Amino acid sequence: MLPKIKEMLRNIKCYHSALELEAAIERAKANDVSYLEFIHDLAEYEINNRKKTRIKKYQKRANFPAIKTIDEFDFRFQTCITKKEVNEWLTFSWIEQRQNKILMGPPGVGKTHLALATGFSAVHKGYKVKHYTMQNLMDEMIIAEQGGNFHDYLKQLLKNDLIIIDELGYLPLKPIYSNLFFQLVTHCYEYKSIMITSNKLFSEWGTLFGDQTIATAILDRLLHHAEAIILNGESYRLKNVNTQEQRSVPK
Ligand code: ADP
Ligand code: MG
Numbered sequence: 696m697l698p699k700i701k702e703m704l705r706n707i708k709c710y711h712s713a714l715e716l717e718a719a720i721e722r723a724k725a726n727d728v729s730y731l732e733f734i735h736d737l738a739e740y741e742i743n744n745r746k747k748t749r750i751k752k753y754q755k756r757a758n759f760p761a762i763k764t765i766d767e768f769d770f771r772f773q774t775c776i777t778k779k780e781v782n783e784w785l786t787f788s789w790i791e792q793r794q795n796k797i798l799m800g801p802p803g804v805g806k807t808h809l810a811l812a813t814g815f816s817a818v819h820k821g822y823k824v825k826h827y828t829m830q831n832l833m834d835e836m837i838i839a840e841q842g843g844n845f846h847d848y849l850k851q852l853l854k855n856d857l858i859i860i861d862e863l864g865y866l867p868l869k870p871i872y873s874n875l876f877f878q879l880v881t882h883c884y885e886y887k888s889i890m891i892t893s894n895k896l897f898s899e900w901g902t903l904f905g906d907q908t909i910a911t912a913i914l915d916r917l918l919h920h921a922e923a924i925i926l927n928g929e930s931y932r933l934k935n936v937n938t939q940e941q942r943s944v945p946k
Contacts, residue, residue, distance in 0.1 A: 715740055773804060858887065
């Protein structure tokens, strides 16, 4: 009977329940639980474990270079944004409304940290997220373009709810890159959310994209439904270096 039930559970894709069935029956016997409780607990077990598996899978495909959380972010060091504002982001109503977020500022002010933490939290809420550095994104796009697969590539990319593009502005862009980026932004417009971090202000995007017209067209679409945040202040990286230097000064 038991092997047959397990097979049926696998048939209806309840793999976790199939694996757990014997242990669940033993527990139910030991604790004298009712039939109703038993089926409730098994269904709950299946749902919780499916969620865990999905998060693991989404986290892997998001390709985060590091795991950062909002709890680790020191809002006393970075005061251009409040914890309340960031907690509002984490409701993800902006993803539901296909809005974008653009974080700008000099190095070390926490742009990447906030983007990664937002992405991580989005995955945990069940959104499909993909993280890129601008360099990686451009490399992949150009390979797809040269292989004649750019539209398939874009189609895959657009399966995500949120595309994070980190470090826009470090890489000087040739016209072909600007053009591919423009196509990405156009396809995402009012359809998917983009989160960008950049060390360049919007006024510098003309130079960055090597063409004011294309930069304006990109900004026009990106900013139509978007929040742009400027982070300033000292570099958190340098703060740590200074601290270490101070520690190493002999007394
Ligand atoms: P940016 O992308 O603006 O150059 P990062 O987000 O990469 O800066 O920050 C550099 C390092 O400092 C990272 O390890 C990051 O986790 C940390 N960091 C930056 N700002 C904060 C902060 N306010 N609280 C805690 N850690 C921070
Ligand atoms: Mg960064």
